[in-house]
Amino acid sequence: ETGVTQSPTHLIKTRGQQVTLRCSSQSGHNTVSWYQQALGQGPQFIFQYYREEENGRGNFPPRFSGLQFPNYSSELNVNALELDDSALYLCASSFSGRIREQYFGPGTRLTVT
Amino acid sequence: DAKTTQPPSMDCAEGRAANLPCNHSTISGNEYVYWYRQIHSQGPQYIIHGLKNNETNEMASLIITEDRKSSTLILPHATLRDTAVYYCIVSNDYKLSFGAGTTVTVRA
Numbered sequence A: 001e002t003g004v005t006q007s008p009t010h011l012i013k014t015r016g017q018q019v020t021l022r023c024s025s026q027s028g029h030n031t032v033s034w035y036q037q038a039l040g041q042g043p044q045f046i047f048q049y050y051r052e053e054e055n056g057r058g059n060f061p062p063r064f065s066g067l068q069f070p071n072y073s074s075e076l077n078v079n080a081l082e083l084d085d086s087a088l089y090l091c092a093s094s095f096s097g098r099i100r101e102q103y104f105g106p107g108t109r110l111t112v113t
Numbered sequence B: 001d002a003k004t005t006q007p008p009s010m011d012c013a014e015g016r017a018a019n020l021p022c023n024h025s026t027i028s029g030n031e032y033v034y035w036y037r038q039i040h041s042q043g044p045q046y047i048i049h050g051l052k053n054n055e056t057n058e059m060a061s062l063i064i065t066e067d068r069k070s071s072t073l074i075l076p077h078a079t080l081r082d083t084a085v086y087y088c089i090v091s092n093d094y095k096l097s098f099g100a101g102t103t104v105t106v107r108a
Helices: none
Strands: A005-007 A010-013 A019-024 A031-037 A044-050 A053-057 A064-068 A074-078 A087-094 A108-112 B009-013 B018-023 B032-038 B045-050 B061-064 B070-075 B084-091 B102-107
Touching: A005 A087, A010 A019, A019 A087, A019 A108, A031 A074, A044 A064, A074 A087, B009 B018, B018 B032, B018 B084, B018 B102, B032 B061, B045 B061, B045 B070, B070 B084
Parallel strands: A010 A108, B009 B102
Antiparallel strands: A005 A019, A019 A074, A031 A044, A031 A087, A044 A053, A064 A074, A087 A108, B018 B070, B032 B045, B032 B084, B061 B070, B084 B102
């Protein structure tokens, strides 16, 4: 069974740029959630995708957007990067029948300079 | 979602049971209690969740008080690999908001 994978592992961007992060769900999972974890803090929910539609959103501005593809993989896009967007971005997948059990990937460390 | 309170840190001896407390006095009737842990430099790992009844799986046991205002995660035989930040989360859906958690250090 393949776990959740994310790419890239690390990324450095400049303020104002745009970034795309990628996530492959665990085998058999059809729901993907994205989280932001600032240094020294717990992860915070950004949004969730189910059947290629956004299925819920946390307190993040519209410049954070996402996609889910037919194979259940997902992308997180962030436009107009700000210094405060520097964080570990985590993807979590789950099966809709057991949605309360989320399985996290290792994350992408984004640094905005 | 209801707020949770956890001790910032605790130590545990290897081979002994680790009892991690969590206070959630404002929990509402449809909110679940979740426990996740995060080992350094890794993504969080699901441990267990429950609504009213006590739950047990291969990793841990979750004891929820009758009034549901607090809970305890029990790691029955702690190993050095259990050293991690443990998060107690209360939510009525899948939108998990992680607090600061408890840093658990298992010592040989």
